[in-house]
Amino acid sequence: MAAEDLEWERSKISNQDLNMMKKLGLMKKEDAIRFPSEESYPNPPMEYRVSFVDHLIRGLSAPIHDFLRGLLFVYGIQLHQLTPNSILHISIFITLCECFLGIPPNWALWKRIFLLRRNASRNATYNIGGVVICVRTDVDYFDVKFPDSVQGWRKKWLYIHEESANSVEHNIIPFDGNAKIQRRRSWDAEASEEEKKATEALMSRIRQLQNTRGKELSGVQITAYFLRIRVQPLQARKNPLWTYAGGNDANRLSSDLSAKDLEKLIRRISRLNKKDPIPSSCRVEPYSSTNPLPENHPTMASLPPLPEDGEVEEQAIVAEDNQGSSLYESEVAGSHKSAASHEKEVESEASESTQSLPPAVSPKNKRKRDDAEASGTSKPEETVPSHPESAYDPYLGTLISSDDEEVLPTVDVATRTKKLTEANERANTLAQQLEHSEKARKKAELDATEARAEADKAKTDAAGVEDLRKRLHTAETSLSDHMAAQSAREEAILKRLRTQSRRFVARTAQEFQLEEPANDPLLDALSFLEVHGSEAREGIDQAKAGLSRLFPYFFPKKEEPATFLDLAKSFNSSEDLGLKMRQENMKVAVESTVALVADSQQTIDWMKVGDTNQIEQSRWRSLIKAAKPNTKKILAYLGIKPPSTPSSSRPEV
Template structure:
């Protein structure tokens, strides 16, 4: 990616910015704006151009005003090359001309006030906002109070709709982020002496607007005015601002802003702080439909304002000559020419000669051709095609400054001369005084003049061919750029499809994960209920997480701890009982094996009691033997014939001493000693 492309990143237009554009009425027209989606580099659709939110709130809107089109064409710029403060400079200038001077935006006046400079240091070459419009140092102009820096404006880019026109001069250049900004001589173009003389009255009026005590006009007042009337100065409009008709004006984009919103917007685009007062109205009443233009400026006075140019989209049409040799009935030099029906001022045409990148048209000699004939007259109709030699002009009237691309002066037409005939009997070598010789001399002189003129036309034609070749080359480059754009669009479409597939796959994965979590949660809750049923004890979490899955897992951990503690206690008990039940076996280490020993089909209780009785009998025999009594142990062991009653009586007689004997043997007496005969074996 080129270095200049690094300035672009994904557009970050907030909902607050969108609401502001809606409130200003800029996005009211359908498809007038398009907001980028996910792209990090502009790829505008066909007939859309790249602009910025901060451009729109400073007076820009589509379709774009002809004067701005002219500036971009002459200076060789694209919209994204201009900073927000430069856009506001142009808006204020157009508002000043139309509302307070009563004239169309004037290229000659513009050159007297402004010039262009690069934005940034020599080591930094901006592509976005790389050019700024500056007031000439020697010109006294309105203090607009621009902010030192407009934060983040480069990140808020969008697309505005701009239809292509037939003429290259009128078209806004298609977006090309790789095109470098090249300095032109037109950036420093200065007004000529004739243009200064023609605009001197306008400069005087500007100084009066600035310096009239009690009626001073400021740049902030002009800005507040076009924001308050809701007309975008940089939009192509049906009527100029001096015909503004109030709330019913056809060029208004929205209803009036509230005082709070208007002050907030003015502070946003200027350096006014919250402590500064925002002007609610202008000290100078602007021209409008109710405040008509004064008689002195309703038309263009000869020698005061430059003449108007003709749109290059239409063929040149004949205009009645306002000065010099003209048809009968032309107005005198001091008469005001009415504005009705005159052609709209075209800034391209007055700019091209001074642009510096284009070769200047060859100077036209205003003097009459060298000819002895007096039959040259002004043509009734202007022929189409290249410019021809101009007609003679009346030197009694001041000559206005010619627009560089205004219609060519009318070609002189030669009336057909009658074919001369030799008088009968004349000499074959006529003298110079002979009428026929004079006629030949006149025709020869005229031929020489037209021969020179034909050479100039050939030079102009060669220059036109060069420009046509250059335009063809640009057209080829545009077509390549269009193909590249289409390829990029296909790539973007493929990326969007892949993104959609990825989003679908992610959604399916999330659904599967959610189902799995639900299944795990169900199993955890089931295990928890089993523990509660077996232990007959339920638990409540002290610090629940608020997540069902985590809480169920925590509860299961509590039950697990309880089960582990129970197993530990059971192993201790079984280990203690093992020697009594299984005296001849070795105790297993594993709990499960230990538990299996006690899980017998037989009842281990009687075996334990029998073992205890055996120990007791052996102890009793030992005590009897120790008492040195003679006992027939053969008869004692034969208890088959002993009656139950006798056995019970003997047991009853032995009870008083049984506790002592058991205590001696280390056993505690049972709470209910058995008298069953079957226990004695």
């Protein structure tokens, strides 16, 4: 039984995977995803295709992007035959083109960077994840930091709804589990000279994004970006990513992930461990609605040939399945035969950061390579190179039979001597180039030292600017607080004025009219206060004059206070000033009477006079009544003018 027949088994999707897909918005539509029930072999419903959880969390969603659909058609493969890291490669490429190059995904640029290889172990050939997308060995591309293994991804298969807005021919081909992977010329398709010339500026821009000091862009940053903005790169979208409009963008599948969920997802699909920091943003600002494309920016549209465009020559099959370079998985032999045979199934994909791709072998060398692999050696023995006229060209339209015998060249001593001379000349040339390179290296080191000094100076200047910015911010905050306090004070004054206005009406029975209150409320408030202030000042002046006249009578031996407040406090004492004054007057009257009696030279027993307890009240009153006729004479003698009306004061002792 072939290895392909043993790969499929009952799907095992955990609750953790379901929760992650819900948070990513992949299950937002009711019919977007269907899960297998008890079947151990895919049987997708009509308009559904077979995919995997690890495909979806790496940017895949239905309907499929035209660029991915074109890749499947040109390479002659199905969706389930791509590994998770290959899906991530395509997602990163589309995000790179749309967000950082400002163009749609470009087929010519893709051919300059990537090629396709078979993904197989040393003991079996797989159908699930049987091909892997690799970076060409001569291309300097982003360090994506793929994980060395993706555990058990083949067991987590499901069905996605491949809807189409146009017609069925725009969909990817239906699932065919029996279709074998056959290597095609399109796997090694290279860009033409015209395409290389057209995309040279894009390649220069990619190198600039990778190597600009302080603004280096990495594959992990690109991955984190499309996961953070919640747009699936491999989904057919109405608008490209360079028009991304933030949280209200129509292409977003869900709201922002929490920092914990985003970090967990990035570590799951990359090789970052717990000690490696997760990039919070890209060092290069991507194109979006807030950072639009420059004017007259070229679009450079270039898509792979699609089914509606007809067959292309690059789809021609090169040879049998074991033809060409294969990349081996590091799984235990037989780990795909059953679900219980190996609990932790792992898939080690080929990537440009971990393995170098061997060159594709020609049909003429196929037999010798098969013999070497059959003998148990890890690589075939070196063979004598064939004649230049019979060298294999993978881009020829005709196939060369693998049964043709190889013709060995005749040994020519003169030719070898000539080659040795040429080699010596090349060695001398290389030595001179090395000397020039050493001089260039020293100059580069000097330039680097000067650049570091300039960078340090720029950092110092930046720190000063930052300090000024902070001080400006503090001043602006202080001014804002002062203006807010002033506004609150004015509002309080106006409130008090409204209250005072009501009191003014109650007291004066007239409305106080402010002059143009809408123009200057504070000035009108001062005018209103001035009116009340005049009344208050007039009342205070009159009160002070009255109290000043009364002060000598109540406080004959004291000096009048200088301020009205102290004067008022003198009259606001705890004792009764009127009673005190009458008692003083009574004392003066008694003393004056005693003086008159003494002046009359009459003999009086003053001891008896002072003994008031022996005087009866009735007798005392009769004596006072008898003395009243002489009161006026006594007061006139003392210089006091009596009032016209009798006093109503109560008699005091």
